[in-house]
Amino acid sequence: MAEKSSIFDMIGPVMIGPSSSHTAGVVRIASAAIRILGSLPTHVTVTFYNSFARTYEGHGSDRAIIGGLLGYATDDVRIRDAFDHAKEAGLQYTFQSVGNASTMHPNTIKLQLRDERTGHQVEVIGQSRGGGVIRIVEVDGFPADFSAALHTLILDADDRTGSIAFIASVIAHDECNIATMSVSRKGRNDRARHFIEMDSDLKPITLEYLRQLRWIHRVIYIPNIA
Missing domain, CATH: 3.30.1330.90 (D-3-phosphoglycerate dehydrogenase; domain 3)
Known part of the structure; x- marks a missing residue:
């Protein structure tokens, strides 16, 4: 019953x-x-x-x-x-x-x-x-839409062709699934901000790799907030 x-x-x-x-x-x-x-x-x-x-x-x-x-x-x-x-x-x-x-x-x-x-x-x-x-x-001032209940990656990067696909590929190689992703920019070819929610944690080496890229200017990582 x-x-x-x-x-x-x-x-x-x-x-x-x-x-x-x-x-x-x-x-x-x-x-x-x-x-x-x-x-x-x-x-x-x-x-x-x-x-x-x-x-x-x-x-x-x-x-x-x-x-x-x-x-x-x-x-x-x-x-x-x-x-x-x-x-x-x-x-x-x-x-x-x-x-x-x-x-x-x-x-x-x-x-x-x-x-x-x-x-x-x-x-x-x-x-x-x-x-x-x-x-x-x-x-x-950048529109966002994340809950902090998932692991969240925030990137400030140059607005360049293929950047979104490249970042998604790096995350995928870490066997981490993207739940949501939003990108906003102040203008064409200006600085863009990426907000990415993921189901699992990113490895420290992956975050360090992203920080070393010349066209990525800031990496903020927020593990899920209980």
Whole structure:
């Protein structure tokens, strides 16, 4: 006899509450952002849009985003005291809110990160879709569409004939299957940015090979975020 299922069988992320959309998803957006930056930031401006703009304090999204920027996982109890930990770590942050951005998803966050130690900076826009699921929809002005639930490769490369096929071939030789791939550019023959989601991990030697190519200017690799 088949077992009956119900809404109570749904499994969400292990997290610090109260809401998977407003806490777990927010932590994961921050986790993706610091991996794109390549380090923990020293300065950040956080902009909450729409629903987040109205509820981020009451639902703890402000603590969740700071916790994620400090490298905490969704179930880390330190999230509750994230502001105190940020002060200890020397993380300077500013919150902004935009309550009526009609072109954006209701639960959208923009992060402008800077690491003064390295000089690196990045701007990331992410959406919290519910159940801890996220989408990164923009990086440094380039349209994106990845979840960080799969292994993700981000490449800055010259816009040259055959580049997409070549990169796909390198990944295939690593016996790694591409799940999604999107490429955007500022203009013809200008710098292009590749966002590639993969089902399995890339070998370090493959990443190093890509970094050595003269027409690839930056390689960012994000193992899947739990």
